[in-house]
Amino acid sequence: MTIVSIVLQSLLALLFLAAGGSKLGGAKQQVESFRHLGLPQWFRVITGLVQYIGVAGLIAGYFFPGLAGWAGLWLGVTMIGACLAHIRAKDPIGKSLPAFVIAVIAIVVFILNINAMANPFA
Template sequence: MTVLSIVLQILLILYYLFSGTAKVVGAKYWSEMFQHLGLPQWFRVVTGFVQLAGAAVLIVGYWYAGAIGWAGIWLGVTMVAAFFVHLKAKDPIGKSSPALVFATINIVLIVIHADELIHPFA
């Protein structure tokens, strides 16, 4: 595992643990954000659990490097979808770009661990 991969994993784990937990518990910021985006509050909770699951798989990736690529796919798709939801809501680029940045970080992890996707627990 490369230093770049480890650093990106740490960054993503911290972000998704924080963000996922805040969504699940109903932090004001996220409740208002989902309302602004026209999404139901139950979807905020589902999104939070998706992020927490992705963070858990990233943690497993320290023992099984192939899991990192699958977590990157799982979370990357989520972030691309978030970016398009922000665009649909006509949010300014400042509100839309974090989702795109996190999608890009996930893509980098996917590329780094592409060879391990076939055997994630080898």
């Protein structure tokens, strides 16, 4: 495991811990965001759970790098979905840019740990 991967995993874990918590907690901003995107509120809760599963994988990835790779893929795909939701809602590029940047960071974690993914608990 590289220092770069550890730093990016930590950054992603903190970001998704906060984002997932605000979704699960029903923060006004999240409720309004999902409404604006035309997504049901139950999907907000599912998204928060998906993000927390990703956080668990990132944290476990400190000990098992293959799990960090899987978590990076999991969260990267999730954020690509967020980008597509913003595009579908015809949001300006500035609104979808954070999701895109986070997707790129997650994909970098995936790439940095891809060799360990075949045997994630080794």
